[in-house]
Amino acid sequence: MTQTSLQRVLTTLGHKEPDRVPFFLLATMHGAKELGLSIKEYFSKAENVVEGQLRMRAKYRHDCLTSFFYVAIEVEAWGSEVVFCDDGPPNSGMPIIRSAEDIKHLEPPKIEETACLLKVLKTTELLKAKVGDEAPIIGVAISPFSLPVMQMGFDKYIELMVEQPDLFERLMKINEAFCVAWSNAQLEVGATAIAYVDPISSTTITSREMYLKTGFKVAQQTLAQIKGPTATLMASGRCLPIVGDLAQTGTAIIGVSVLEDLAEIKAACQNKLTVLGNLNGIEMRRWTPEQTETIVKDVIAQAGPGGGFILSDNHGEIPWQVPDEILMAISEAVHKWGRYPLNWVENDD
Amino acid sequence: MTKALVSEFKQALLMLDRLAAKRISAEGRQRLSPPEFVEKVVIPALEEVGEGWEDGSVALSQVYMSGRICEGIVDALLPPGDPDRKEKPKMAVAVFEDHHMLGKRIVYSMLRASGFELLDYGRVETEGLIQRVKADGVRVLLLSTLMFPSALRIKEVRDRLNGDVKIVVGGAPFRFDDQLWQEIGADAMGKTASEAVNIITQITGEKS
Numbered sequence: 283m284t285q286t287s288l289q290r291v292l293t294t295l296g297h298k299e300p301d302r303v304p305f306f307l308l309a310t311m312h313g314a315k316e317l318g319l320s321i322k323e324y325f326s327k328a329e330n331v332v333e334g335q336l337r338m339r340a341k342y343r344h345d346c347l348t349s350f351f352y353v354a355i356e357v358e359a360w361g362s363e364v365v366f367c368d369d370g371p372p373n374s375g376m377p378i379i380r381s382a383e384d385i386k387h388l389e390p391p392k393i394e395e396t397a398c399l400l401k402v403l404k405t406t407e408l409l410k411a412k413v414g415d416e417a418p419i420i421g422v423a424i425s426p427f428s429l430p431v432m433q434m435g436f437d438k439y440i441e442l443m444v445e446q447p448d449l450f451e452r453l454m455k456i457n458e459a460f461c462v463a464w465s466n467a468q469l470e471v472g473a474t475a476i477a478y479v480d481p482i483s484s485t486t487i488t489s490r491e492m493y494l495k496t497g498f499k500v501a502q503q504t505l506a507q508i509k510g511p512t513a514t515l516m517a518s519g520r521c522l523p524i525v526g527d528l529a530q531t532g533t534a535i536i537g538v539s540v541l542e543d544l545a546e547i548k549a550a551c552q553n554k555l556t557v558l559g560n561l562n563g564i565e566m567r568r569w570t571p572e573q574t575e576t577i578v579k580d581v582i583a584q585a586g587p588g589g590g591f592i593l594s595d596n597h598g599e600i601p602w603q604v605p606d607e608i609l610m611a612i613s614e615a616v617h618k619w620g621r622y623p624l625n626w627v628e629n630d631d
Numbered sequence: 632m633t634k635a636l637v638s639e640f641k642q643a644l645l646m647l648d649r650l651a652a653k654r655i656s657a658e659g660r661q662r663l664s665p666p667e668f669v670e671k672v673v674i675p676a677l678e679e680v681g682e683g684w685e686d687g688s689v690a691l692s693q694v695y696m697s698g699r700i701c702e703g704i705v706d707a708l709l710p711p712g713d714p715d716r717k718e719k720p721k722m723a724v725a726v727f728e729d730h731h732m733l734g735k736r737i738v739y740s741m742l743r744a745s746g747f748e749l750l751d752y753g754r755v756e757t758e759g760l761i762q763r764v765k766a767d768g769v770r771v772l773l774l775s776t777l778m779f780p781s782a783l784r785i786k787e788v789r790d791r792l793n794g795d796v797k798i799v800v801g802g803a804p805f806r807f808d809d810q811l812w813q814e815i816g817a818d819a820m821g822k823t824a825s826e827a828v829n830i831i832t833q834i835t836g837e838k839s
Contacts, residue, residue, distance in 0.1 A: 367780055369783075370779060373778060431731075436733030437736045441699075444696060486687070487690055487692060488690050488691075489689070489692070489693055522687075523687075540807070562807055562808075564811070568810075603779070603780075
């Protein structure tokens with residue numbers, strides 16, 4: 283029996299096999315192409331994003347909608363400049379925390395008074411009205427531990443973490459309050475789950491030893507206050523050495539990197555976490571449709587059996603430069619090879 | 632003997648222990664001259680740290696802090712202007728278009744910790760960058776970027792400089808697509824900052 287997208291996702295989250303491998307096509311900017319708008323125009327109105335999301339889902343037959351605009355929207359909310367370009371996501375401008383001392387006077391934005399956040403909430407509400415319970419709507423919040431990269435710059439943040447633990451703790455408290463409020467506001471207007479974007483917790487950036495003292499505790503405290511399911515995204519960073527720790531933060535899903543062995547990750551996550559990943563979005567723009575089918579098939583073979591897997595890119599945002607033809611090839615390959623039971627996997631071995 | 636020193640020094644760096652690193656440097660200096668200590672201890676230790684990042688056993692925060700610690704130590708051993716510092720060919724490092732400075736900062740620290748002198752242009756865009764490169768007579772340009780569209784636009788910089796300047800690139804987009812650096816016409820790509828040191832050692836060998 284054919285399941286709805288939401289049923290399919292919930293089944294895989296229960297570590298059982300649904301009717302087919304669910305897949306999240308996290309192509310945010312491609313909605314602008316669908317509407318014939320520039321990226322800046324597209325993100326100027328909730329209605330555009332709603333229409334873009336619905337058209338892409340109809341075209342590529344994937345299993346979620348997202349009210350995510352772009353990463354820098356959160357620092358835009360904190361007062362940072364956002365710089366748009368024609369061929370990629372807008373960049374965050376100059377950091378809002380110029381010196382560590384600024385943290386002493388930092389106040390989080392009030393969601394109800396912040397236009398860019400209200401736009402995201404309106405998008406979520408409109409998507410929910412359209413889709414009901416047929417497909418999940420994924421909201422996004424940057425983790426309190428990862429947001430400072432945009433708030434103060436990566437280098438200054440690492441120095442803060444290592445050399446000024448008191449101010450680091452203070453910043454985490456401020457960011458935690460915002461992250462919880464922002465996540466719950468999205469859930470209240472219809473988001474099904476929150477993608478907790480936390481690349482700084484990845485072992486690419488932070489050693490496990492430091493993670494356990496910092497990002498791990500922050501995630502445990504923050505996720506406990508978010509009133510809905512969460513998925514922790516590493517945005518291309520590695521996480522194999524901390525899979526067991528991530529499971530203890532209360533998250534249900536982890537978004538994993540193409541830099542790690544997917545089968546190994548899947549084995550480590552067995553019955554604890556659902557794996558989301560791990561197509562290489564940067565390389566994707568020069569794949570052929572034939573290559574795409576081979577790669578998707580291989581990813582399904584590695585992580586599909588037994589459920590607990592959602593196919594996606596490894597970053598959470600597919601680059602603007604990836605042609606529609608390849609997005610379509612991904613979709614066709616998932617529909618062709620992702621149908622359970624995956625008997626072909628054993629035969630291919 | 633030097634091997635044990637490298638291992639001890641690297642351990643101090645990975646623990647982000649500035650004081651231990653300084654102590655080891657002081658001990659090493661009883662047997663090695665400043666340039667020898669840099670060549671035989673600092674650079675190999677930083678190389679191993681960089682390799683650790685490449686194989687996933689070392690985190691970027693450790694790479695960054697290691698570079699900063701070594702930069703301070705090498706600045707004390709070989710102050711700017713010291714005849715043992717390598718100042719030619721003229722080099723500059725910059726972040727291209729975005730505000731994510733970490734990669735550039737690591738490369739800058741690693742190169743300075745390896746005894747090279749270079750200009751730090753901070754964040755640049757095409758027009759300003761071309762003007763500064765020409766005005767300063769830069770022969771080797773290191774560009775770091777986090778954002779994929781910015782990486783693609785380095786091709787314009789390459790074209791505008793007419794191949795007169797060696798361009799070395801690095802940053803996340805290049806790590807996820809190992810053909811990208813050739814596509815944009817760069818002369819080399821470093822996956823890690825210690826690779827950047829090797830590339831620059833090779834280029835400066837060719838150019839000096």
